[in-house]
Amino acid sequence: MARELLRRDDQHLIPVYARYPVVMERGEGCHVFDVDGRRYLDMMAGLGVNALGHGHPRMMAAMIDQAAKMVHVSPQYSNPWPGKLAEQLCALSGMAGVFFSTGGSEAVEGALKLARTHGRQRGGAQKHELVALRGSYHGRTFGSLSVTGQDKYSIDFGPGLPGVRFVDRDDVAGLRAVVSERTCAILIEPVLGEGGVKICSREFLETARALSDEQGALLIFDEIQCGLGRLGRWFAFETSGVRPDVLILGKPLGGGIPLSALLVTESLFHSFGVAKHGSTLGGTPLACRLGMEFLAVMEEEGVLARVQASGERMRERLEALAKQYDEVVEVRGEGLMFGMEMTVPARPLVEDALRRGVMLNCVQGNVLRFLPPLILTEAQVDEGLDVLEAVMADHFSPAVSTRTKIAVGA
Numbered sequence: 001m002a003r004e005l006l007r008r009d010d011q012h013l014i015p016v017y018a019r020y021p022v023v024m025e026r027g028e029g030c031h032v033f034d035v036d037g038r039r040y041l042d043m044m045a046g047l048g049v050n051a052l053g054h055g056h057p058r059m060m061a062a063m064i065d066q067a068a069k070m071v072h073v074s075p076q077y078s079n080p081w082p083g084k085l086a087e088q089l090c091a092l093s094g095m096a097g098v099f100f101s102t103g104g105s106e107a108v109e110g111a112l113k114l115a116r117t118h119g120r121q122r123g124g125a126q127k128h129e130l131v132a133l134r135g136s137y138h139g140r141t142f143g144s145l146s147v148t149g150q151d152k153y154s155i156d157f158g159p160g161l162p163g164v165r166f167v168d169r170d171d172v173a174g175l176r177a178v179v180s181e182r183t184c185a186i187l188i189e190p191v192l193g194e195g196g197v198k199i200c201s202r203e204f205l206e207t208a209r210a211l212s213d214e215q216g217a218l219l220i221f222d223e224i225q226c227g228l229g230r231l232g233r234w235f236a237f238e239t240s241g242v243r244p245d246v247l248i249l250g251k252p253l254g255g256g257i258p259l260s261a262l263l264v265t266e267s268l269f270h271s272f273g274v275a276k277h278g279s280t281l282g283g284t285p286l287a288c289r290l291g292m293e294f295l296a297v298m299e300e301e302g303v304l305a306r307v308q309a310s311g312e313r314m315r316e317r318l319e320a321l322a323k324q325y326d327e328v329v330e331v332r333g334e335g336l337m338f339g340m341e342m343t344v345p346a347r348p349l350v351e352d353a354l355r356r357g358v359m360l361n362c363v364q365g366n367v368l369r370f371l372p373p374l375i376l377t378e379a380q381v382d383e384g385l386d387v388l389e390a391v392m393a394d395h396f397s398p399a400v401s402t403r404t405k406i407a408v409g410a
């Protein structure tokens with residue numbers, strides 16, 4: 001069955017994804033089933049979207065109820081859900097206003113436009129430069145691609161936005177050198193996800209905050225991947241003590257229905273102005289209703305604490321593997337967001353794990369990335385890691401060196 005479906009995909013879908021040779025049909029909690037009835041443990045949650053797993057009863061009930069009432073209405077008309085969700089997100093984050101859009105890239109576009117208009121209001125057209133990080137990932141649209149610090153994504157599509165300056169993560173001196181009175185924003189992923197799960201240091205974030213304040217630039221945190229509970233707290237920025245002017249959220253927010261959010265502080269509430277920005281499908285009643293339900297389930301089912309417990313278990317297991325094999329360079333991460341950097345390509349491990357019933361993911365060619373549903377239990381961590389352990393035992397010989405591999409992160 002899968003073979004026929006895959007053949008049809010190959011004939012009709014433009015091949016931009018390096019797909020795996022399976023066809024997924026349905027999900028249940030932290031498991032996914034393919035069309036041939038095989039079961040897989042989901043350790044990647046649809047690239048971080050399926051935070052509450054698959055078919056969560058409350059999400060399903062909210063979806064069905066809202067679908068029957070109203071899926072979409074022009075954003076020029078009010079409906080009960082975007083306002084409620086915005087209020088809730090502001091209460092959680094301390095921000096003051098929200099603009100809803102569909103995917104992460106679209107929210108990044110909004111943030112860049114906001115930065116440009118804010119810069120123009122403060123310093124004229126010359127205050128247009130954007131500072132971003134090498135190794136970052138912000139999306140595939142032109143603006144978001146222009147601030148993504150990885151040439152492999154943008155090289156064929158240039159030129160991108162003018163005035164983008166890149167700096168290495170944690171290069172405090174480098175950051176000081178590129179930020180100037182022409183800077184309208186500094187854009188940071190507090191944990192670089194697609195870049196290989198790399199955590200920005202507190203010193204770097206503090207410097208970015210200080211430089212933004214000095215130069216009247218906006219500090220934008222892209223928490224599309226690392227926010228909304230992924231790290232075992234609502235937002236990545238909470239532990240650094242550094243607050244952004246603009247916060248971008250996405251991935252799990254709409255429970256699988258496209259929804260992203262651009263959150264701003266009080267002073268930026270009116271920066272866009274009426275009719276200067278918009279999104280036909282941004283913040284539909286259905287998506288926002290699911291956003292409300294997602295936040296409620298997270299709160300009422302104590303999901304953040306569960307992320308911390310399962311995350312600790314995952315860290316222990318990954319560190320144990322790191323000690324066993326020379327091919328593991330380092331384990332990085334927090335909560336339920338981990339990267340295991342290898343000296344060798346990681347894709348063969350992902351493919352082998354899939355054959356054995358575990359869905360993993362790799363980034364940067366050599367980093368295994370773990371982004372499971374936030375409801376993954378400790379027993380399920382073991383279920384997944386037992387398989388990875390068996391895969392690694394078949395691919396590598398036990399370590400001969402005694403080199404220490406330290407886990408980075410809180």
Ligand SMILES: Cc1ncc(COP(=O)(O)O)c(C=O)c1O
Binds near residue numbers: 103226
């Ligand atoms: C940090 C970050 N920003 C932006 C994006 C782009 O989001 P989307 O693919 O929903 O457009 C992603 C997607 O992986 C991301 O991880």
